[in-house]
Amino acid sequence: MPGPSKAGLFVYAKHLKRLVSFYETVLKISTVHQSDECVVLQSPDIQLIIHAIPQHIAKGITISSPPEPREQTALKFFFTVSSLSDARQAAAELGGEVFTEQWSSPVFHVCNACDPEGNIFQVREEIH
Template sequence: MEHKISGPARAGLSIYALDLQRIARFYETVLGMSRVHESPEVVVLQSSDIQLVLHRIPADRAATISLSSPPQRRSSAIKFFFTVPDIAIARSAAQEAGGDVLLEQWQGPGFVVCDSCDPEGNVFHVRESVASLKKNSPTN
C-alpha cells in the first residue's frame, strides 16, 4: 500500500528492536507502511497516519535481552514523539511544569529530536522540523 508522504510526521513512535530488518518488515507488512529512511541503525516507516522510527538496540544492551516464542511483551521499548514549533520553548515549558527536555539532540530525516520526560519520569521525544529551525535561525 503506497502512502503520500509530505515531510516529517508530526507524531509517531520510536521502537527499539533486536532484529531491525525483521521488525521493519513486520510493520511494513502488517500496517502497509513505506520506508522513508534507512541506515544500519535506524529504519523510518511512515503512513498517512503515523511514523515509526525503528532503532537497533545497541549490542551491549542487546546481549542482556532474550526473546521467547511467543514473544514476551516489553513495555519499555516504545516511546511516543510529538513535533513542537520550537524545542527551546518546549524545554522551558516542560521545566516550568515539572518535567524536562534534555539538551542533547540529534538529527533525523527533516527534524531534530530530544529526549524528554514528564513529571513522573515517563520518557518521550519532542521534535522540531528542520524547516522550522531554518525559519527561526538568527541569520534569516
Template sequence: MPNLPKSGAVLFAKELPRLATFYERLLSMTIVVAEKDHIVLESDVFQLVLHSLPKQVAKSITITSPPTRRTDVPVKLFFPVPSIADARIKAAALGGRLNPESKEWEARGFRACDGNDPEGNIVQFRENAQVGKMPPNCFPE
C-alpha cells in the first residue's frame, strides 16, 4: 500500500512553537507546515500535527516548570530514538524530562523510558535493546 498517507497523531498544544521545537530537535523531525494555529512535523514514516488549543481551553491550563505530567489521558505516544541517554539530555535542555535510567525497561528487542514533553504530555522513547551492548560496527549474525 505505498500510496497511503503516513501514520501519525494530533497533539493539542498551549505553547505551539515551544512544543514544535521540542519534537523537531529531540526527534530530528522536519517542519513541513507552520501556520498560526498548527505545525506539522514529519519523519520518513510518521507525521505529528501540533494544533493550538482553543483560547478558552488554553487559559484554563497552567504549565508548571518542570511540567506536571498529564497521567489522566487515554493515549501515550512513543517514538524511536538512537539513544535514550542522549534523548534524556536533549529533552531536559528543551523543557521536557525523561525518567532516570533506573526506570528503563526492556521488551521485544527494545529498551524504553517514559518521559514528558514541555506541556506535561507523557511520551515514551525507545531505543534498540542492543544499544551499548556491542562495540561500534559490530552486527549480530
C-alpha cells in the first residue's frame, strides 16, 4: 500500500461492499487496502476510506431503493471523471445516480450525484 495520503475522505457505509463497488466503478479508483471494517481506495488525486458502520448502529439505519438523497449536509465532495456520461451509466447500474442538471465553467462540466446510500457528491468532467 502506498504511504499515507496528505488528504482524503471518510465515508461511513451501512453496506460496505456495495459502496466500495460503487465508488471503484463510477470513479475508476483502485482498492489499495481492505479489511472487514474498512476499504481504502486511492487515485493519484485522493484517498477515499470507506468504513463500515458498526452493526449495532447499522441495523437502525434504513436505506431506501432508490436511495433518499441526504441533501442536508454541510459538506459535499467532488471527483473529476473522464466522462459524465460513463459515470451516469455506471452509477445507475450500481444503485446510485448522476443527476441530469449540469453546470459548466470554462474548464469543466459538473453534475451532482448520489451514491446507493444517499450521500451527495459531485462529478466533474474537464473540458478539453
